[in-house]
Amino acid sequence: xxxxxxxxxxxxxxxxxxxxxxxxxxxxxxxxxxxxxxxxxxxxxxxxxxxxxxxxxxxxxxxxxxxxxxxxxxxxxxxx
Amino acid sequence: xxxxxxxxxxxxxxxxxxxxxxxxxxxxxxxxxxxxxxxxxxxxxxxxxxxxxxxxxxxxxxxxxxxxxxxxxxxxxxxxxxxxxxxxxxxxxxxxxxxxxxxxxxxxxxxxxxxxxxxxxxxxxxxxxxxxxxxxxxxxxxx
Numbered sequence: 001x002x003x004x005x006x007x008x009x010x011x012x013x014x015x016x017x018x019x020x021x022x023x024x025x026x027x028x029x030x031x032x033x034x035x036x037x038x039x040x041x042x043x044x045x046x047x048x049x050x051x052x053x054x055x056x057x058x059x060x061x062x063x064x065x066x067x068x069x070x071x072x073x074x075x076x077x078x079x080x
Numbered sequence: 081x082x083x084x085x086x087x088x089x090x091x092x093x094x095x096x097x098x099x100x101x102x103x104x105x106x107x108x109x110x111x112x113x114x115x116x117x118x119x120x121x122x123x124x125x126x127x128x129x130x131x132x133x134x135x136x137x138x139x140x141x142x143x144x145x146x147x148x149x150x151x152x153x154x155x156x157x158x159x160x161x162x163x164x165x166x167x168x169x170x171x172x173x174x175x176x177x178x179x180x181x182x183x184x185x186x187x188x189x190x191x192x193x194x195x196x197x198x199x200x201x202x203x204x205x206x207x208x209x210x211x212x213x214x215x216x217x218x219x220x221x222x223x
Contacts, residue, residue, distance in 0.1 A: 008130060009200035013212050053198070056133040072130055072198070078213055079127070079134075079158060079199030080111050080170050080190055 001026060001067035005037060009075045014044035024065065030054060031062035033071060048075055082146055083155045084138045086129060094155045094173045103152050105179040107186050111170040113163050117203035117213065126210055127160040127169060130198040134158075137197045141189065149185035151176040156189075158197075162204055 005020040012018060015037075022033065030052045038045050051074040052059050058074075065071070096106060113125050142154050153175045163169050172189065176182035201213040 006130065008128060008198065009202075010212050012128075053130075053133060056130075056136060058196075072133065074130075074198055075200070077194065077196065077198050078201040079129075079197045080194050 001065070003028075003033065003065050003067075003069050003071055005033065006070060006072040008072065009078075010048050011037075011041075011045065011050070011073050011075055014041055014048075027064060029062040029064050030059055030071065033065065034073065037073060050075060081153045081155075082139070082142045083153075084135070084142050085157045086131070086135055086138065087157055087159050088161045089159070091157050091159050091168045091171045093171055094157070097175075100152065100175045103175040103177055105174075105176045105182040107172075107174045107176075107179075107182045109170070109172040109186055109190065110168045111190075112168050113165050115165045120203070121206060122165065122203045123206050123208075124162050124164040124167075124204045125169065125213075126162045126202040126204050127158075128200045128202060129160045134198050138193070141192055141196060145185050145189045145192075148188065149176070149181050151182055151185045154185070154189065158193075158199065160199065 001024055003022045003024055007015055007017055007019060034050060034052060053072040053074055054063060055070050115121060142156055146154055151174055155173045157171045159169050174182050174186050202210040203213055204210055
């Protein structure tokens with residue numbers, strides 16, 4: 001299945017990309033995906049806390065991903 | 081009434097109204113860009129947002145504020161893109177019968193916005209380099 005990861009702020013800065021595309025096995029969760037991104041980043045995202053949104057909704061718990069999901073990695077927000 | 085907008089140009093303030101005959105308090109908050117970021121002089125801030133989600137979260141937050149506090153109206157405009165020093169990044173107006181609930185609602189709304197709404201700041205240095213707020217490395221390429 002194909003999942004798109006949207007990158008913002010420090011994630012975009014460190015990875016140098018607006019988005020990543022992953023082709024994943026069935027059953028992969030948001031937690032698994034965050035680990036994959038952190039592995040890809042090496043130590044660049046060390047200390048950066050990340051919340052996850054799937055299809056524009058925060059997901060406080062790990063959820064199983066589906067084909068076509070849009071996952072956003074949300075570093076601490078800074079509006080206002 | 082609840083009204084929220086994310087805009088890319090200079091913020092047009094909501095008009096001060098004389099038609100709120102049951103509201104004794106009209107609160108206005110403007111969050112403006114300071115001239116320094118982490119002690120360094122900047123020419124402005126660049127606000128990045130996750131467009132589809134930020135609009136929904138901002139609207140949901142305003143609705144939640146109106147449920148939590150007995151206020152009549154809450155209006156908010158948040159600007160994104162590059163904002164020069166001195167200009168407003170956010171403009172909020174709240175009307176309420178008495179000042180106490182309006183002041184509490186305003187403080188809660190702004191505080192929650194800084195936790196929930198997916199918007200991020202980049203410092204724009206005088207040479208145009210953009211740096212994520214609280215990150216002190218050079219940005220290699222412009223988006």
